Amino acid sequence: MTVDEQYDWVSRGALEIISPGELRAKLKKGKTLRIKLGVDPTVPHVTLGWAVVLRKLRHFQQAGHHACLIVGDFTAMIGDPSGKSKTRPMLTREEVQGHVRAIEPQLYKILDPEMTTLYYNADWLGKMDFADVIRLTSKMTVARILERDDFANRLAANQPIGMHEIMYPLCQGQDSVEIEADVELGGSDQKFNNLVGRDLQRAIGQEPQVVLLMPLLVGLDGVDKMSQSLGNYVSITEEPFQMYGKVMSVPDHLLENYYTLCTDVSLAEVSKLIGGHPMEAKKRLAREIVTIYHSSADAGAAEERWLSQYSKKEQPDEIVEATIPDILVKDGKVLLAALIAGIGLASSNGEARRLMRQGGVKLDANKVDDPMLALTPEELSGKVLKVGKHQYRRIT
Amino acid sequence: MTVDEQYDWVSRGALEIISPGELRAKLKKGKTLRIKLGVDPTVPHVTLGWAVVLRKLRHFQQAGHHACLIVGDFTAMIGDPSGKSKTRPMLTREEVQGHVRAIEPQLYKILDPEMTTLYYNADWLGKMDFADVIRLTSKMTVARILERDDFANRLAANQPIGMHEIMYPLCQGQDSVEIEADVELGGSDQKFNNLVGRDLQRAIGQEPQVVLLMPLLVGLDGVDKMSQSLGNYVSITEEPFQMYGKVMSVPDHLLENYYTLCTDVSLAEVSKLIGGHPMEAKKRLAREIVTIYHSSADAGAAEERWLSQYSKKEQPDEIVEATIPDILVKDGKVLLAALIAGIGLASSNGEARRLMRQGGVKLDANKVDDPMLALTPEELSGKVLKVGKHQYRRIT
Numbered sequence: 001m002t003v004d005e006q007y008d009w010v011s012r013g014a015l016e017i018i019s020p021g022e023l024r025a026k027l028k029k030g031k032t033l034r035i036k037l038g039v040d041p042t043v044p045h046v047t048l049g050w051a052v053v054l055r056k057l058r059h060f061q062q063a064g065h066h067a068c069l070i071v072g073d074f075t076a077m078i079g080d081p082s083g084k085s086k087t088r089p090m091l092t093r094e095e096v097q098g099h100v101r102a103i104e105p106q107l108y109k110i111l112d113p114e115m116t117t118l119y120y121n122a123d124w125l126g127k128m129d130f131a132d133v134i135r136l137t138s139k140m141t142v143a144r145i146l147e148r149d150d151f152a153n154r155l156a157a158n159q160p161i162g163m164h165e166i167m168y169p170l171c172q173g174q175d176s177v178e179i180e181a182d183v184e185l186g187g188s189d190q191k192f193n194n195l196v197g198r199d200l201q202r203a204i205g206q207e208p209q210v211v212l213l214m215p216l217l218v219g220l221d222g223v224d225k226m227s228q229s230l231g232n233y234v235s236i237t238e239e240p241f242q243m244y245g246k247v248m249s250v251p252d253h254l255l256e257n258y259y260t261l262c263t264d265v266s267l268a269e270v271s272k273l274i275g276g277h278p279m280e281a282k283k284r285l286a287r288e289i290v291t292i293y294h295s296s297a298d299a300g301a302a303e304e305r306w307l308s309q310y311s312k313k314e315q316p317d318e319i320v321e322a323t324i325p326d327i328l329v330k331d332g333k334v335l336l337a338a339l340i341a342g343i344g345l346a347s348s349n350g351e352a353r354r355l356m357r358q359g360g361v362k363l364d365a366n367k368v369d370d371p372m373l374a375l376t377p378e379e380l381s382g383k384v385l386k387v388g389k390h391q392y393r394r395i396t
Numbered sequence: 397m398t399v400d401e402q403y404d405w406v407s408r409g410a411l412e413i414i415s416p417g418e419l420r421a422k423l424k425k426g427k428t429l430r431i432k433l434g435v436d437p438t439v440p441h442v443t444l445g446w447a448v449v450l451r452k453l454r455h456f457q458q459a460g461h462h463a464c465l466i467v468g469d470f471t472a473m474i475g476d477p478s479g480k481s482k483t484r485p486m487l488t489r490e491e492v493q494g495h496v497r498a499i500e501p502q503l504y505k506i507l508d509p510e511m512t513t514l515y516y517n518a519d520w521l522g523k524m525d526f527a528d529v530i531r532l533t534s535k536m537t538v539a540r541i542l543e544r545d546d547f548a549n550r551l552a553a554n555q556p557i558g559m560h561e562i563m564y565p566l567c568q569g570q571d572s573v574e575i576e577a578d579v580e581l582g583g584s585d586q587k588f589n590n591l592v593g594r595d596l597q598r599a600i601g602q603e604p605q606v607v608l609l610m611p612l613l614v615g616l617d618g619v620d621k622m623s624q625s626l627g628n629y630v631s632i633t634e635e636p637f638q639m640y641g642k643v644m645s646v647p648d649h650l651l652e653n654y655y656t657l658c659t660d661v662s663l664a665e666v667s668k669l670i671g672g673h674p675m676e677a678k679k680r681l682a683r684e685i686v687t688i689y690h691s692s693a694d695a696g697a698a699e700e701r702w703l704s705q706y707s708k709k710e711q712p713d714e715i716v717e718a719t720i721p722d723i724l725v726k727d728g729k730v731l732l733a734a735l736i737a738g739i740g741l742a743s744s745n746g747e748a749r750r751l752m753r754q755g756g757v758k759l760d761a762n763k764v765d766d767p768m769l770a771l772t773p774e775e776l777s778g779k780v781l782k783v784g785k786h787q788y789r790r791i792t
Contacts, residue, residue: 077527130526131470131474133529134474134477134563137559138560140558142538142547142551142559160538161537162537163537166538
C-alpha cells in the first residue's frame with residue numbers, strides 16, 4: 001500500500017485523528033509503527049462495539065504495522081481502593097491472566113497473532129516506587145488533568161474526586177511511554193486519557209503518539225453505547241443464526257453507522273445500499289457481519305433460516321425488550337410517538353409521527369395511526385411494538 | 397504537672413490549637429504523648445525563628461512527652477523533579493545525614509536528647525510502591541487538597557501546579573500515620589499540611605493528631621518572617637555579644653512578640669516590662685535570650701560590653717542594612733515616614749510621622765522633623781537612619 005492508501009484505509013470511520021498531519025508523517029517513514037490499544041481485562045466477550053477498535057487495529061496490521069495490546073492488570077490488581085465502586089473489584093494477577101487467556105481466541109478472530117504483542121502494565125507500573133511516581137506526576141499539571149470532562153463536571157458539582165482517580169490517566173499515559181507507542185487507538189470516551197500519553201511522551205523527549213478515536217457503536221436498543229452490562233450487544237462468538245437475527249434488529253437509522261464501523265464494505269457501496277430498500281440493506285449487513293466472524297456459507301444458511309421463519313409468521317422468535325424511559329411518562333401517560341423515538345426506532349418525534357400517520361406502526365398487530373396517541377405504562381407493558389417492516393420491541 | 401498546668405505550659409504563645417478539647421483529652425490519658433515536628437534538612441542554622449517550635453517541643457518534653465523529629469530526606473532526595481525550583485536541590489541520603497549531623501548539636505541546645513527520636517521519612521516513603529501510593533491517594537479528595545491557600549490562589553490565577561506538588565502534603569501526612577503522632581507542631585504556614593496528617597490518620601482508624609500552630613517570628617527587619625535566605629535572623633549559635641547586639645536591634649513594636657515566643661518570662665511579667673521603658677525591656681530580652689543559649693554570666697558580660705560601646709558613641713559597630721522597597725518610590729522619591737514604616741521601624745506611617753515630629757528620627761546624625769520629607773533613593777543610599785533611641789538601619 002502507498003502512504004495515501006494506508007492513510008485512507010486506517011482513517012476510515014475515525015471520529016478524530018490528532019493529528020492527521022502527524023499520522024501521515026509517521027506513515028511516510030516507512031517503518032513498522034507500534035499501534036497501542038488498552039484492553040480491559042474484566043469483560044468476558046468481544047462485542048461488535050469493542051470490535052470497532054480491534055478491527056481498526058487490524059486495519060493497521062493490514063498496512064504492515066504492529067499491534068500492542070496493553071492489559072491493564074496494574075489497576076485491576078488495586079481495584080477501587082476507596083471501596084466506592086463495585087464495578088472495579090480487586091483481581092489477582094492470576095485472575096487477570098485467566099480472563100485474558102479466555103478472551104484471547106476472540107481477539108485473534110480479528111487480529112493477526114503474528115503481528116500482535118500482549119503487554120501487562122503491572123510489569124512496569126508495579127515496579128515504580130514513590131519517588132518514580134513523584135517524577136511521573138511532575139510531568140503533568142493539576143489544571144491539565146482537571147480539564148477532563150467528568151473531572152471538571154464533578155468538581156463543579158462539588159462531587160468528590162479521589163486523588164487516586166487523577167492518577168489513573170497517568171498510568172495509561174506511562175504505558176505509551178514504556179512501549180514507545182506511535183499511535184494509540186481508543187473510543188471517543190478515551191480521548192483525554194490518550195492525550196495524556198502524548199503529553200508524557202513529549203515531556204521525556206519521545207515523539208508524541210498520534211491519537212485515533214473511533215465513534216462508540218450504539219447498541220441494539222438504538223440509544224445507549226453497546227455494552228455488556230446493558231445487554232444491548234452482539235458478541236462476536238454468537239452462533240451465525242443468532243448473530244444474523246440480532247443484526248436484523250438494528251434500528252434503521254443506525255444502518256450506515258454499522259456498515260462503516262462493523263464491515264469493510266466500501267463507503268461508495270454503503271451509500272448505494274442505504275439509498276435502496278432498508279430491508280435489503282439490513283440483510284446484506286447481517287450477512288457481512290456473520291461472514292466476518294464465521295463464514296460466507298454460515299451467513300447464507302443463517303439468512304435462509306431467518307427468512308423462512310420471518311415469512312411464516314408476523315414476528316420473530318426473539319424480540320428485543322425495551323423499557324419505557326421514566327422521563328417520557330407525563331401525567332401518568334406516554335406519548336407513543338415519543339416512546340418510538342426514545343427507544344431508538346425513529347430518529348426524532350417528528351419522524352415517529354410521520355411513520356404513524358403512514359400506517360407503519362403497530363401495537364400487538366393493531367395499527368396505531370393517531371400520532372398524538374398517549375397510553376399508560378400499564379397499557380403498554382408486555383405489548384409488542386412494531387415500527388416499519390421489521391423492527392420489533394417488547395415494551396416492559 | 398497537673399493536666400491544667402501542662403495545658404497552660406504547652407499552649408503558651410500558640411496561635412491555634414486544633415482542637416483544645418482534644419489536646420486536653422490526650423493530656424488527661426496520662427501517657428507519654430508522641431509530639432511530631434518536621435525538620436528541613438537543608439538549612440545550616442537553628443535561628444530564633446526555628447527555635448520557636450523547637451522550644452515548644454521542649455515544653456512538651458518538660459511536661460513528660462516524647463519528641464519525634466522527622467527529617468524529610470525522602471523529598472530532599474527527589475529534589476524538584478520539574479526542575480523549576482532552584483531552592484530545592486536533589487540531595488543524596490549521605491548529604492542529608494551530613495546536614496542533620498551538623499545541626500544536631502544545635503537541636504540539642506534546646507531539646508533533651510534522651511526524650512527525642514530522629515526519624516528519616518525515606519525509611520517508609522522510600523519503600524512504598526505505586527500501588528501503595530494509589531491506596532494512599534485514595535484517602536484524599538482533589539477538592540480537599542486544592543483548599544490549601546497557595547494551591548487555590550495559583551489555580552485561580554491560572555498558574556501551573558505540578559501534580560507532584562499536591563503529593564507532598566500526603567507525604568507529610570503519611571509521616572504522622574507511620575509514627576502514630578499524638579500532636580504535630582508547626583508554624584502557621586504549615587497548618588494545611590498538618591491537617592492532612594489528621595485526615596489520613598482518621599482514614600485508617602488512628603486517633604487524629606492534635607495540631608498546634610505557633611506564630612511565625614518576624615525577623616530583625618521588622619517586616620518579613622525570620623529566615624536564613626533573607627539574612628534577617630539570629631542564629632542560636634552566635635557569640636553572646638553578637639547575639640545580644642542583634643536582639644537589641646529588634647524593632648520596639650515586636651518586643652512582646654519576642655518575649656512570648658523566644659523566652660519563658662511569665663506573661664504577667666512581660667506585660668509589666670512592655671509597659672515600662674522600652675530600652676530596659678529590650679536589654680532584659682537580650683539578656684534572657686543570651687542566657688538561654690549561653691549563660692547568665694555570658695549575658696551579663698555581653699550587656700556590659702554593649703552598653704560601654706553604646707554610651708561611648710552615637711551608633712553601634714554593626715548596623716543592619718535595609719533596602720528601599722521599590723513600591724515606595726513614587727515619582728523618583730521616597731516619603732521618609734513611609735520608608736520608616738516600610739522597613740519595620742514603626743508600626744504605621746502615622747506612627748512614623750509622630751516619631752519624626754517628636755524629633756526621634758535622624759539621618760546620619762541630622763534630625764529630620766518634617767513628617768512630609770521625601771528624598772530620592774540616591775540621596776538616601778548609604779545613609780544611617782536612626783529611629784528612636786537605638787534603632788539603626790543603613791539604607792541601601
